[in-house]
Amino acid sequence: MPPTIPITADPSLPESTRHVLESISKQFHLPDERLHAITNQFVKDFALGLGEYAKPMAMIPTFVTGVPDGTEKGTFLALDLGGTNLRVCEVQLNGDKTFKLRQQKYKMSEILKTGEATALFDYLADSVDSFLTERGLDLEDQEELHLGLTFSFPVEQSALDKGILLTWTKGFAAKNAVGNDVVRLLQDAFDRKHLHVKCVALVNDTVGALLSRAYTSGGCLLGAIFGTGTNGAYVEDVKNITKLGNSAAAAKGGKMIVNTEWGAFNNTRSILPTTPHDNKLDRESINPKFQAYEKFISGMYLGEITRNLLLSLIDSAPPVLFKGNSTPVLNSHYGFDTAFMSDIEAATSVKDIKAVIVQNLGFEDDQVSDQDAEIVRWACELVATRAAKLSGCAVAAVAIQTGHARLGGGFSKDDSKLAVGVDGSLVQFYPGFETRLRASLRACVGEDVEKRVEIGMAKDGSGVGAALCALQAIKQNTRQPV
Ligand code: ADP
Numbered sequence: 001m002p003p004t005i006p007i008t009a010d011p012s013l014p015e016s017t018r019h020v021l022e023s024i025s026k027q028f029h030l031p032d033e034r035l036h037a038i039t040n041q042f043v044k045d046f047a048l049g050l051g052e053y054a055k056p057m058a059m060i061p062t063f064v065t066g067v068p069d070g071t072e073k074g075t076f077l078a079l080d081l082g083g084t085n086l087r088v089c090e091v092q093l094n095g096d097k098t099f100k101l102r103q104q105k106y107k108m109s110e111i112l113k114t115g116e117a118t119a120l121f122d123y124l125a126d127s128v129d130s131f132l133t134e135r136g137l138d139l140e141d142q143e144e145l146h147l148g149l150t151f152s153f154p155v156e157q158s159a160l161d162k163g164i165l166l167t168w169t170k171g172f173a174a175k176n177a178v179g180n181d182v183v184r185l186l187q188d189a190f191d192r193k194h195l196h197v198k199c200v201a202l203v204n205d206t207v208g209a210l211l212s213r214a215y216t217s218g219g220c221l222l223g224a225i226f227g228t229g230t231n232g233a234y235v236e237d238v239k240n241i242t243k244l245g246n247s248a249a250a251a252k253g254g255k256m257i258v259n260t261e262w263g264a265f266n267n268t269r270s271i272l273p274t275t276p277h278d279n280k281l282d283r284e285s286i287n288p289k290f291q292a293y294e295k296f297i298s299g300m301y302l303g304e305i306t307r308n309l310l311l312s313l314i315d316s317a318p319p320v321l322f323k324g325n326s327t328p329v330l331n332s333h334y335g336f337d338t339a340f341m342s343d344i345e346a347a348t349s350v351k352d353i354k355a356v357i358v359q360n361l362g363f364e365d366d367q368v369s370d371q372d373a374e375i376v377r378w379a380c381e382l383v384a385t386r387a388a389k390l391s392g393c394a395v396a397a398v399a400i401q402t403g404h405a406r407l408g409g410g411f412s413k414d415d416s417k418l419a420v421g422v423d424g425s426l427v428q429f430y431p432g433f434e435t436r437l438r439a440s441l442r443a444c445v446g447e448d449v450e451k452r453v454e455i456g457m458a459k460d461g462s463g464v465g466a467a468l469c470a471l472q473a474i475k476q477n478t479r480q481p482v
């Protein structure tokens, strides 16, 4: 609902309020030069991570050396641990770019996220067990079922079915998992329960998004997630992944999907547009000083940044919002969900915005003025626009890294489509997220390239991607018996 005049220039507001809003607007504003500088730094960090291990931008080789073309066939189980959601799926790839997917979601509790790793992996195995029971697939004499695990945390992979957890992100901190092979942890849990399930592939959700988009549309350059967290994976020339050294993978050449782990971009915050609200969020987070870029962008954090901003407006003297009053919901850490921001920006009238505020934040009807509603909407737009614009820098950086674009525009390799498969509730549901991302992409690489970028949802990307990876793993194993 675009206001006719920007709220920062609304003459009905007291001058002191206008002054406060204007100065906040400036803190969140990202001029084109800043977007260019951020994209430039992104490309530099890509190069550092491709050259050496243990760099902040991990640039993890995935050992996935080709993208599907839609002819792949088979039925697999998939387990998706994303951050907010846990899903178990059965995926049937039909070999004609279509698939059939049956899935069940399971709840993730805070205790599981931060307790012992064995308890977490036992819960994953239990979820698979109950899915199989419900589907009638738990027959004792049945052949082993093959499962692909979509595990959306930084993992240093050494084979399709082997990977060491580097660090937790997105509010997870389960003990005795970092440094261990995630497939082993899961397989041990299956074995403890005597399940006839074998985990044959480990895949990041970004890679899953890329693979599934390629399967359904015949090709893909970049898979990107904007959900609880943010991350991207793209198709790189093996010769550019110089840290592979003299390994067999390097000798083979060709292409390989690289999981960038771009959520950790600029952990030093030398270039990210940090405000006091971002600093507060970081200080109070479970992983201060890490995942800096993710904390500006993703679903887990946008609501919390906005909450910090709203509280500062409530607390300012004289108060700018809600006559200086707050509520228990607004006072609680992570009490303001990013989905509320979506609802507020999707509202088509001030009355609707008020209704969202009253329903979700615990205010009474008469405690929310029209002006309050407009200021809350303005705050949501400010935080979400900054997120979408910063997201555009990552997409621009991949277009530059893969030789399709140049910083500042004026160059487009050819006019072929640049397919980007995206997944995550933020990009799927937040009003205007893609439009705002595209504006930033255009500012960084020019309209010629921006127009070629085809952004499409990687529908059920995590499940389908895991199935495609499981298929690849089985093909490789039958070719090279051990
Ligand atoms: P996961 O990251 O676990 O795979 P999702 O992609 O569903 O899961 O992302 C969940 C995140 O998206 C949560 O942080 C939540 O706050 C946010 N979210 C959920 N619904 C919406 C919405 N309608 N608009 C924007 N963000 C949303």
Ligand code: MG
Pocket (backbone or CB within 6 Å): 082, 205, 227, 423, 424, 462
């Ligand atoms: Mg997900």
